[in-house]
Amino acid sequence: MVSDEKLDVLFFASGYCVAQSRIVNPGGGWGWRRFYAVWVLIKHPVMGVILFDGGYNLSFNIATKAWPDRLYRWVTPVVVTDSDSAVSILKREGISPVDVKYFVISHFHADHICALNDFPNAELICSKKGYEEVARLDGFAAVRKGILKRLIPVDFEKRVLFLEDISITHIDNDSQLTFFVPFGQDLLQFVDLPGHARGMFGFYVKTSDGEILYGTDASWESDMFLNGILPSPVVRLFIDSWPEYMETNRKLLLFLRNNPGTQILFTHCSRTLKYVRFPVENRII
Ligand SMILES: [Zn+2]
Numbered sequence: 001m002v003s004d005e006k007l008d009v010l011f012f013a014s015g016y017c018v019a020q021s022r023i024v025n026p027g028g029g030w031g032w033r034r035f036y037a038v039w040v041l042i043k044h045p046v047m048g049v050i051l052f053d054g055g056y057n058l059s060f061n062i063a064t065k066a067w068p069d070r071l072y073r074w075v076t077p078v079v080v081t082d083s084d085s086a087v088s089i090l091k092r093e094g095i096s097p098v099d100v101k102y103f104v105i106s107h108f109h110a111d112h113i114c115a116l117n118d119f120p121n122a123e124l125i126c127s128k129k130g131y132e133e134v135a136r137l138d139g140f141a142a143v144r145k146g147i148l149k150r151l152i153p154v155d156f157e158k159r160v161l162f163l164e165d166i167s168i169t170h171i172d173n174d175s176q177l178t179f180f181v182p183f184g185q186d187l188l189q190f191v192d193l194p195g196h197a198r199g200m201f202g203f204y205v206k207t208s209d210g211e212i213l214y215g216t217d218a219s220w221e222s223d224m225f226l227n228g229i230l231p232s233p234v235v236r237l238f239i240d241s242w243p244e245y246m247e248t249n250r251k252l253l254l255f256l257r258n259n260p261g262t263q264i265l266f267t268h269c270s271r272t273l274k275y276v277r278f279p280v281e282n283r284i285i
Contacts, residue, residue, distance in 0.1 A: 010041040011275040014055025015080025024220035026232045035268040037111035048101035054115030057085035063150040068140045087118040106216040107197035109146040128162040130199030175255035193218045195245030211262040
């Protein structure tokens with residue numbers, strides 16, 4: 001289903017929020033846990049430098065100063081410094097903000113889109129379904145869905161490329177997962193993962209270390225996901241569609257059963273953190 005060429009991806013994290021660990025594992029102990037905002041740098045031979053999500057930056061504090069957006073930081077207090085931001089990390093990696101060709105938005109929750117305004121030259125790839133919801137909602141209705149409208153660049157509609165418009169799609173026979181092949185380049189494929197947020201998607205890639213399916217927020221912990229342990233029912237208040245969430249989880253499990261060599265990673269999963277290149281002083285899990 002994908003060419004034999006390999007594409008390496010680099011994982012980073014920009015800030016974290018703090019929440020009860022029982023949210024992801026209702027059977028686990030009480031305690032607070034850090035949910036790191038992981039994002040991915042991809043140096044694509046044809047598409048150029050791609051960011052898949054971008055973590056938090058200081059614009060979160062500005063966007064959540066006033067009501068009703070302030071509710072967001074009450075529910076999930078965020079810790080981030082300027083040097084944690086994607087733009088600062090990339091500069092340390094020798095990548096200027098203007099070198100980023102595409103900023104791929106898995107979905108519009110703040111821990112994925114805070115950095116949008118830091119990359120003015122990047123074209124923005126998102127799902128049409130996801131953006132239609134963002135454009136339609138405002139005020140409390142938007143915050144309730146995890147959307148902070150102040151984080152959306154004013155020129156968003158000039159720079160956006162909808163995934164559905166730039167891709168050919170195919171459906172995996174066994175799992176029924178839908179894959180998007182952007183610009184006819186199957187080195188990096190996007191995977192439709194609805195449920196957690198409207199129009200959310202992840203990616204599938206063959207790296208020199210093996211195949212990775214990055215499931216973004218389709219689950220919180222891969223160990224819970226692989227053992228069929230569902231998150232706390234409280235998450236149903238925040239996610240887009242519980243039936244679709246369950247259906248996406250079922251399809252992902254089927255895909256892994258039929259592709260046992262594929263590693264599944266999620267944005268906030270402790271297994272993903274093993275891949276994250278943290279500055280040494282920040283590595284506290
Ligand atoms: Zn999310």
